[in-house]
Amino acid sequence: MIELKNDQLxxxxxxxxxxxxxxxxxxxxxxxxxxxxxxxxxxxxGRFPIRHVDDFAVNVPEPWIxxxxxxxxxxxxxxxxxxxxxxxxxxxxxATGKIDAVTGxxxxxxxxxxxxxxxxxxxxxxxxxxxVKRGEIRQFVAMPLGAxxxxxxxxxxxxxxxxxxxxxxxxxxxxxERLRLDRAGLVLxxxxxxxxxxxxxxxxxxxxxxxxxxxIFDDPHKLTDWDQDHSGRCFVHLANSFAWRQITGxxxxxxxxxxxxxxxxxxxxxxxxxxxxxxxxxxxxIEQLKSVAGMGREKGDVPLPENQAVHATxxxxxxxxxxxxxxxxxTF
Amino acid sequence: MAKGFGDFVRKRRxxxxxxxxxxxxxxxxxxIGVEPSFLSKxxxxxxxxxxxxxxxxxxxxxxxxxxxLLALAGKVSSDLQDxxxxxxELFGSLLRxxxxxxxxxxxxxxxxxxxxxx
Numbered sequence: 113m114i115e116l117k118n119d120q121l122x123x124x125x126x127x128x129x130x131x132x133x134x135x136x137x138x139x140x141x142x143x144x145x146x147x148x149x150x151x152x153x154x155x156x157x158g159r160f161p162i163r164h165v166d167d168f169a170v171n172v173p174e175p176w177i178x179x180x181x182x183x184x185x186x187x188x189x190x191x192x193x194x195x196x197x198x199x200x201x202x203x204x205x206x207a208t209g210k211i212d213a214v215t216g217x218x219x220x221x222x223x224x225x226x227x228x229x230x231x232x233x234x235x236x237x238x239x240x241x242x243x244v245k246r247g248e249i250r251q252f253v254a255m256p257l258g259a260x261x262x263x264x265x266x267x268x269x270x271x272x273x274x275x276x277x278x279x280x281x282x283x284x285x286x287x288x289e290r291l292r293l294d295r296a297g298l299v300l301x302x303x304x305x306x307x308x309x310x311x312x313x314x315x316x317x318x319x320x321x322x323x324x325x326x327x328i329f330d331d332p333h334k335l336t337d338w339d340q341d342h343s344g345r346c347f348v349h350l351a352n353s354f355a356w357r358q359i360t361g362x363x364x365x366x367x368x369x370x371x372x373x374x375x376x377x378x379x380x381x382x383x384x385x386x387x388x389x390x391x392x393x394x395x396x397x398i399e400q401l402k403s404v405a406g407m408g409r410e411k412g413d414v415p416l417p418e419n420q421a422v423h424a425t426x427x428x429x430x431x432x433x434x435x436x437x438x439x440x441x442x443t444f
Numbered sequence: 445m446a447k448g449f450g451d452f453v454r455k456r457r458x459x460x461x462x463x464x465x466x467x468x469x470x471x472x473x474x475x476i477g478v479e480p481s482f483l484s485k486x487x488x489x490x491x492x493x494x495x496x497x498x499x500x501x502x503x504x505x506x507x508x509x510x511x512x513l514l515a516l517a518g519k520v521s522s523d524l525q526d527x528x529x530x531x532x533e534l535f536g537s538l539l540r541x542x543x544x545x546x547x548x549x550x551x552x553x554x555x556x557x558x559x560x561x562x
Binding site for chain 2: 113114115116117118120121122124126127130135137139153155156157158159164166177178179180181182197210237238273277345346347379380382384428430
């Protein structure tokens, strides 16, 4: 079951294992320049608010009620990253507009290893975008659904789903118990409604933005270790922030700082490595997509204000998997 | 007990701090309205956990469930205490009835995110 608590989605599989609890939240962040340079990880600027679509059924588009799930507000050209928190292992699929963010293929049920179509949690702490190639992603950037920028529209030619979809599968309880022993503490029904007013279409989709260094880790477990008989899924609708107040009566978060403002203030960027893990190769489907800036140039639009390159320093390097005092062998 | 609470808070705060400087001891302390030195002592287990309202504020900051953090601090949320005090017979028997039930049975009472057709 999935619960919404404190702007976080809490997935629980009490019938699999008492520890099988996964928290997923969406972090506000700055948009990195979409200029084909590769940037480090941008910071987290706090959680996006999340609400049940059912609580605002009168004000949200009809398909949102059909999809069920939750919603959060995003400005056009705003970026987000997904933060995972669990000590119990999970395989999590992330799709935008029902296009898998790791493989670029249509979201169909089930986990696959060739290519890997999921993230292994807790090894994968974050996801900032679409897996373009080994060690590189393109940032998730919100664009109005129907404007042609989203990964969904570029791949399927239609603006049908939008939003972001999550499907989580817990590890089989017996595998978890075995790992735990091995490692002594795994680190690892609505009524009738009438629309009362018309408003701008609030539906946003995610599109590939600037390039960023981030590894999607190859699953260190076996495919059969995951309990595919149990899964929980959630449709996360993205509402244009300008419509958020009309929908919910709440003020959306402010516009995040630009990459330039952030860097000028001397605030840090991040890099994350885990020396125990390999990265999966990227998706050739996603690699071929046009970035928001690239498509804007074709359309004669300027979809991304403030898109100048920045010198992303200082960089804080976060490194997992080295024993204390161990010297890391680099590439040379 | 204080040590377990402090350890838990420190680990979670440091995990969040990896990508967000606002999770330094100083800034978290400031946001929940305590002295940074006090929060450090709490994390080290040198002093007992803070008051209920501070534990709840800390839970919200860290994205943890307030009830879980309160339990780690050896406390029960005052709204739950009030609920029991107001209707002691009803809630007393309800809790006794539920306390040995498996999690999945109890979770049926919690509001789920509704899934639809997509």
